[in-house]
Amino acid sequence: MDFxxxxxxxxxxxxxxxxxxxxxxxxxxRATEKTGGFDRAAWNELAELGLCGLYVPEADGGLGMGPVExxxxxxxxxxxxxxxxxxxxxxxxGVLAGYADAATKAAWLPKIASGEALVxxxxxxxxxxxxxxxxxxxxxxxxxxxxLNATKSVVPxxxxxxAFIVPAKINSQLALFLVERQSAGVTTRGYxxxxxxRAAEVSLKNAPATLITQDGLTALEHAVDxxxxxxxxxxxxxxxxxxxxxxxxxxxxxQFGVVISSFQALRHRAADMKMQLELxxxxxxxxxxxxxxxxxxxxxxxxxxxxxxxxxxRLVGQQAVQLHGGIGVTEEYxxxxxxxxxxxxxxxxxxxxxxxxxxxxxxQDTAGxxx
Amino acid sequence: MDLAFTPEEQQFREDIRAWVGANLPAEIAHKxxxxxxxxxxxMQRWAKILGKKGWLGHGWPKEFGGPGxxxxxxxxxxxxxxxxxxxxxxxxxxxxxxxxxxxxxxxxQQKRFLPGIASGEVWWSQGYSEPGSGSDLASVKxxxxxxxxxxxxxxxxxxxTLGQYGEWIFCLVRTSTEGKPQTGISFLLIDMxxxxxxxxxxxxxxxxxxxxxxxxxNVVVPxxxxxxxxxxxxxxxxxxxxxxxxxxxxxxxxxxxxxxxxRIAKTEGLWDDTRFRDEIAKVEVEVxxxxxxxxxxxxxxxxGKNSLDIAGxxxxxxxxxxxxxxxxxxxxxxxxxxxLIREAMEAGWQGDAAAGxxxxxxxxxVANAPLASTYFNMRKTTIYGGSNEVxxxxxxxxxxx
Numbered sequence: 001m002d003f004x005x006x007x008x009x010x011x012x013x014x015x016x017x018x019x020x021x022x023x024x025x026x027x028x029x030r031a032t033e034k035t036g037g038f039d040r041a042a043w044n045e046l047a048e049l050g051l052c053g054l055y056v057p058e059a060d061g062g063l064g065m066g067p068v069e070x071x072x073x074x075x076x077x078x079x080x081x082x083x084x085x086x087x088x089x090x091x092x093x094g095v096l097a098g099y100a101d102a103a104t105k106a107a108w109l110p111k112i113a114s115g116e117a118l119v120x121x122x123x124x125x126x127x128x129x130x131x132x133x134x135x136x137x138x139x140x141x142x143x144x145x146x147x148l149n150a151t152k153s154v155v156p157x158x159x160x161x162x163a164f165i166v167p168a169k170i171n172s173q174l175a176l177f178l179v180e181r182q183s184a185g186v187t188t189r190g191y192x193x194x195x196x197x198r199a200a201e202v203s204l205k206n207a208p209a210t211l212i213t214q215d216g217l218t219a220l221e222h223a224v225d226x227x228x229x230x231x232x233x234x235x236x237x238x239x240x241x242x243x244x245x246x247x248x249x250x251x252x253x254x255q256f257g258v259v260i261s262s263f264q265a266l267r268h269r270a271a272d273m274k275m276q277l278e279l280x281x282x283x284x285x286x287x288x289x290x291x292x293x294x295x296x297x298x299x300x301x302x303x304x305x306x307x308x309x310x311x312x313x314r315l316v317g318q319q320a321v322q323l324h325g326g327i328g329v330t331e332e333y334x335x336x337x338x339x340x341x342x343x344x345x346x347x348x349x350x351x352x353x354x355x356x357x358x359x360x361x362x363x364q365d366t367a368g369x370x371x
Numbered sequence: 372m373d374l375a376f377t378p379e380e381q382q383f384r385e386d387i388r389a390w391v392g393a394n395l396p397a398e399i400a401h402k403x404x405x406x407x408x409x410x411x412x413x414m415q416r417w418a419k420i421l422g423k424k425g426w427l428g429h430g431w432p433k434e435f436g437g438p439g440x441x442x443x444x445x446x447x448x449x450x451x452x453x454x455x456x457x458x459x460x461x462x463x464x465x466x467x468x469x470x471x472x473x474x475x476x477x478x479x480q481q482k483r484f485l486p487g488i489a490s491g492e493v494w495w496s497q498g499y500s501e502p503g504s505g506s507d508l509a510s511v512k513x514x515x516x517x518x519x520x521x522x523x524x525x526x527x528x529x530x531x532t533l534g535q536y537g538e539w540i541f542c543l544v545r546t547s548t549e550g551k552p553q554t555g556i557s558f559l560l561i562d563m564x565x566x567x568x569x570x571x572x573x574x575x576x577x578x579x580x581x582x583x584x585x586x587x588x589n590v591v592v593p594x595x596x597x598x599x600x601x602x603x604x605x606x607x608x609x610x611x612x613x614x615x616x617x618x619x620x621x622x623x624x625x626x627x628x629x630x631x632x633x634r635i636a637k638t639e640g641l642w643d644d645t646r647f648r649d650e651i652a653k654v655e656v657e658v659x660x661x662x663x664x665x666x667x668x669x670x671x672x673x674x675g676k677n678s679l680d681i682a683g684x685x686x687x688x689x690x691x692x693x694x695x696x697x698x699x700x701x702x703x704x705x706x707x708x709x710x711l712i713r714e715a716m717e718a719g720w721q722g723d724a725a726a727g728x729x730x731x732x733x734x735x736x737v738a739n740a741p742l743a744s745t746y747f748n749m750r751k752t753t754i755y756g757g758s759n760e761v762x763x764x765x766x767x768x769x770x771x772x
Contacts, residue, residue, distance in 0.1 A: 001673075002670055002674070003666070006372075261771045268760070268767065270767050270771055271762075271770065273770075274680075274769065274770050279660045282663035285372070285374075285663065304660075307653075356649055356652055357649070359652040360652035366626075367629060367630075367658065368626050369662045369666065
């Protein structure tokens with residue numbers, strides 16, 4: 001049992017933090033938000049740091065790193081509320097490396113690692129909400145592969161991504177496919193999301209698709225769990241910075257002739273935020289350290305983690321706004337952007353109530369970190 | 372970064388589990404698993420079993436006869452004991468005063484007091500709180516006047532847990548009124564059989580006399596019972612309280628009680644009730660998150676790194692969880708948590724034979740008998756050991772300076 005980071009992990013985190021501090025200023029983020037919520041140049045910078053290939057095996061041109069490195073990176077990106085969805089590359093790298101055949105790996109993994117290909121998970125449907133086994137998308141066999149018919153919603157950067165990882169049913173069996181955005185039959189409609197990033201509705205009409213795996217539910221659950229662990233780590237970074245911004249404000253802002261950090265009501269609120277931050281950090285560690293566990297153990301752990309993180313994000317985000325007073329609800333001031341990021345992260349890969357249901361359904365007689 | 376215990380640590384756990392399984396009396400474990408009334412004899416019987424093995428002072432270093440375990444080994448030991456249904460070790464001797472005697476006592480004091488604590492023979496009590504000093508401990512007024520080779524002690528302590536069984540009591544006493552309140556406090560060991568010591572039970576809201584008032588009326592205490600230097604007691608007290616706050620989180624007991632909550636929910640037909648089950652699920656996540664925080668603190672202690680800004684959170688969270696699971700247990704029993712039948716909280720209660728079919732516990736499940744009492748009793752957890760509001764002040768110092 002050891003919760004220290006290795007020197008390499010510390011260096012990795014430092015490198016990402018340096019890029020966020022110097023290369024991803026609030027002004028740059030604001031400009032990106034105004035021009036649609038995704039900046040390919042920033043994406044390429046992430047790729048140059050090697051981050052897009054974090055989960056791509058070294059043989060396929062990636063860094064071949066694991067969940068702890070993923071956590072370190074996502075936490076730093078969270079600190080800068082980076083709009084570009086690196087979690088999608090972690091998912092794509094992890095899922096293709098784990099489930100695709102050699103030809104598909106060879107065709108896509110090097111491009112994912114280099115940043116040339118932005119591959120995103122397109123799994124959400126109107127009827128499914130956050131459930132993974134509810135899927136109306138249909139796949140049918142066609143010469144040379146499959147064609148897909150589906151409508152997928154709120155797909156990250158869906159109108160600019162190069163390819164989608166798409167769950168669809170072959171008869172009643174859920175399978176996972178790769179679909180290129182430029183293919184015939186693919187139409188998208190992009191829009192901004194609440195936190196300033198970008199998503200799209202994606203329609204597939206007899207769109208040609210490459211089968212990744214027939215064991216689609218297993219792979220999709222794994223994909224979403226990679227996403228949950230990334231969201232948890234990202235959220236810790238967002239909350240950590242949110243706390244720091246709020247603490248600084250409380251120690252600067254004066255009312256009734258004194259700094260407002262002298263008021264016990266506000267100090268206790270700050271203590272409550274610190275509690276939630278540390279519970280969240282603990283459960284983010286837990287999520288990443290369980291990401292390679294056998295599927296049932298992994299699923300249970302990730303649901304617990306996302307429930308805790310969701311609870312923490314809501315309290316920290318809402319209280320950060322409250323403690324700032326009027327300035328907290330302005331668009332101009334930075335804290336509202338952190339709050340919106342936390343809100344969107346809470347509702348990504350299953351919200352808090354959804355994961356409470358998951359925990360509840362999986363409860364056993366005994367429970368703890370190791371069971 | 373790695374979540375797993377080492378193979379040696381896992382073997383250590385197995386060894387402890389086997390030993391506890393073989394040595395913990397089944398009737399005591401039964402009482403603990405069902406929150407039935409524990410007598411002084413029950414508690415001392417287990418203490419002496421541990422003492423004989425050299426594990427009552429399980430946190431003690433080897434030089435004082437302890438096992439010399441590191442923080443992780445201590446945690447594993449405590450967890451195995453808790454899960455097996457061992458009574459919580461009464462901490463005042465082995466966990467609280469002993470480390471103070473080791474760190475600040477003279478060799479003579481160590482020789483005199485530590486063996487009785489290690490064996491479980493001598494029952495110690497804690498004399499910290501006073502009627503006028505709750506969370507503001509530095510305001511103690513109980514006076515000790517130096518008169519030649521003795522101190523003359525006058526004053527009152529209160530909230531003395533299980534003080535009715537106490538043979539010795541360690542006290543914070545005021546030896547000077549000069550300067551800051553913290554500077555005039557001394558740490559004194561007092562034989563509770565001394566003339567002038569009176570113990571009076573305080574009946575709490577659950578009807579039990581778990582705590583006491585202790586009065587000192589011209590009690591003569593030999594000066595050799597002073598720990599360390601006069602007027603330096605505050606330093607020693609803080610040393611002790613830092614132990615208490617980690618101990619108080621009690622995540623191992625929370626894991627055991629979560630199992631019990633699930634058993635109760637099943638018995639009461641609530642396991643498939645989504646509304647109730649989700650409340651249990653919330654506690655489950657809270658317990659796992661608390662355990663992760665505890666493991667982070669333990670790992671940091673083991674590797675020698677400081678992580679005190681997390682340790683302060685453990686008391687708040689641990690106590691909130693204790694209150695929540697006891698509340699849910701009571702709510703699970705519903706109307707059958709209301710009957711107050713004290714005898715039904717004793718092991719082996721057979722009911723009132725004369726009343727025939729109506730003579731058992733109302734509703735027929737005797738396990739419901741102590742649930743409301745436990746709920747009432749648990750209100751103490753967010754008050755003692757420095758109230759949670761005081762803890763929040765401490766945490767806010769970390770955040771805001």
